[in-house]
Amino acid sequence: MSHPPFLPFTRPHVDAATIAAVSEVLASGWIASGPKVAAFESCLSDLFGGRPVRAFSSGTATLEVALRLAGIGPGDEVITTSITWAATANVIVAGGARPVFVDVDPRTRNLDLAAAAAAITPRTRALLPVYLAGLPLDMDRLYALAKAHGLRVIEDAAQALDARWNGKRIGSFGDLVSFSFQANKNITCAEGGCLVVNSAAEAEHAERLRLQGVVRTGPDGMDMVEPGGKFNLSDINAAIGLGQLPHLQAVTRRRAELACAYFDIAGRSDAESLGIELPPPSSTTGALGNWHMFQVVLPADRIAGGRAAVMNAMRADGIGTGVHYPAVHRYTYYRSLGWRDGALPHAERIGRGILTLPLFPAMRDGDVERVWASLTAACKGLL
Numbered sequence: 441m442s443h444p445p446f447l448p449f450t451r452p453h454v455d456a457a458t459i460a461a462v463s464e465v466l467a468s469g470w471i472a473s474g475p476k477v478a479a480f481e482s483c484l485s486d487l488f489g490g491r492p493v494r495a496f497s498s499g500t501a502t503l504e505v506a507l508r509l510a511g512i513g514p515g516d517e518v519i520t521t522s523i524t525w526a527a528t529a530n531v532i533v534a535g536g537a538r539p540v541f542v543d544v545d546p547r548t549r550n551l552d553l554a555a556a557a558a559a560i561t562p563r564t565r566a567l568l569p570v571y572l573a574g575l576p577l578d579m580d581r582l583y584a585l586a587k588a589h590g591l592r593v594i595e596d597a598a599q600a601l602d603a604r605w606n607g608k609r610i611g612s613f614g615d616l617v618s619f620s621f622q623a624n625k626n627i628t629c630a631e632g633g634c635l636v637v638n639s640a641a642e643a644e645h646a647e648r649l650r651l652q653g654v655v656r657t658g659p660d661g662m663d664m665v666e667p668g669g670k671f672n673l674s675d676i677n678a679a680i681g682l683g684q685l686p687h688l689q690a691v692t693r694r695r696a697e698l699a700c701a702y703f704d705i706a707g708r709s710d711a712e713s714l715g716i717e718l719p720p721p722s723s724t725t726g727a728l729g730n731w732h733m734f735q736v737v738l739p740a741d742r743i744a745g746g747r748a749a750v751m752n753a754m755r756a757d758g759i760g761t762g763v764h765y766p767a768v769h770r771y772t773y774y775r776s777l778g779w780r781d782g783a784l785p786h787a788e789r790i791g792r793g794i795l796t797l798p799l800f801p802a803m804r805d806g807d808v809e810r811v812w813a814s815l816t817a818a819c820k821g822l823l
């Protein structure tokens with residue numbers, strides 16, 4: 441019997457034209473930040489309704505610069521979610537501020553805005569929501585809350601390229617909106633990120649912070665009034681992004697199809713009686729996700745061997761899965777800042793049970809059935 445090939449939880453697709461474009465950059469004599477970065481920023485700006493956009497070396501760099509632009513530093517508090525990649529909280533610490541984790545909505549797995557409202561203090565300067573799996577928050581409520589308390593909003597939209605709120609693309613409105621083009625994201629530069637800002641002045645400030653804070657003062661002069669970092673994107677990476685962007689619509693459509701196939705098969709299976717929680721379905725009004733990931737939450741506490749046992753069983757079936765993410769406030773470092781177990785019950789339960797199933801555009805419809813059969817068999821065998 442021949443085994444089907446291993447199915448990873450995600451796989452980037454880089455087409456031949458993009459590979460040729462990268463080769464051209466490499467042969468051109470200019471591989472640092474240059475015309476390809478400018479062209480990439482211009483395409484992104486078009487995507488976000490003409491708002492100013494600057495590209496960076498990563499989504500983490502982008503968030504760090506966003507916090508600097510918002511003037512956040514020592515003594516300040518930033519409210520964020522615990523179900524996220526470590527970067528979201530780490531950039532707050534890097535900026536000298538204090539991350540204030542609040543619990544998530546158990547249905548959307550995103551920052552609970554009522555919990556955020558309750559956590560606001562006189563030191564709170566910003567809200568830093570994450571759109572997990574590319575599902576936006578209720579953006580009207582988010583911005584109403586920020587406005588009522590005079591807070592900046594830094595959107596960690598790392599996973600949310602092409603997601604929408606009431607038909608408007610995330611990034612085309614709002615305050616500071618950060619995206620990542622890391623290898624696993626829906627559109628990639630291998631590594632990279634971009635920040636959507638509010639004005640030409642803010643874009644210029646972001647540009648300065650991106651490269652040491654140095655400005656040119658004539659043909660042979662330089663000055664620096666504020667130290668920046670080393671956060672610029674190379675033309676090699678920008679060429680990858682430029683090759684990816686034309687596929688955005690097809691990528692989003694295919695991901696939605698695969699998510700539909702998951703809902704369809706889950707609805708015909710005994711997922712519910714097994715205690716497997718599904719993500720909230722796509723809607724055409726309100727928050728419309730981009731299906732960056734399809735994630736279930738397992739009843740990990742009732743499974744012999746927990747989530748790891750399910751992952752091992754699926755791996756033995758040739759299926760890769762991922763964990764995005766354990767609750768960040770339970771990492772040793774954040775515990776050392778005083779965060780305790782039991783502080784955020786929904787985040788802790790989801791952090792123990794969340795599992796990312798394979799979903800990428802080149803997957804075949806039949807792969808979804810194979811994944812679901814393996815998942816449910818593993819749970820049945822271990823519950």
Ligand SMILES: *Cc1c(COP(=O)(O)O)cnc(C)c1O
Nearest residue numbers: 498499500525527598620621622
């Ligand atoms: C990917 C990601 C980041 C960081 O992006 P990098 O480009 O890897 O630095 C931050 N937050 C979230 C939610 C992410 O998924």
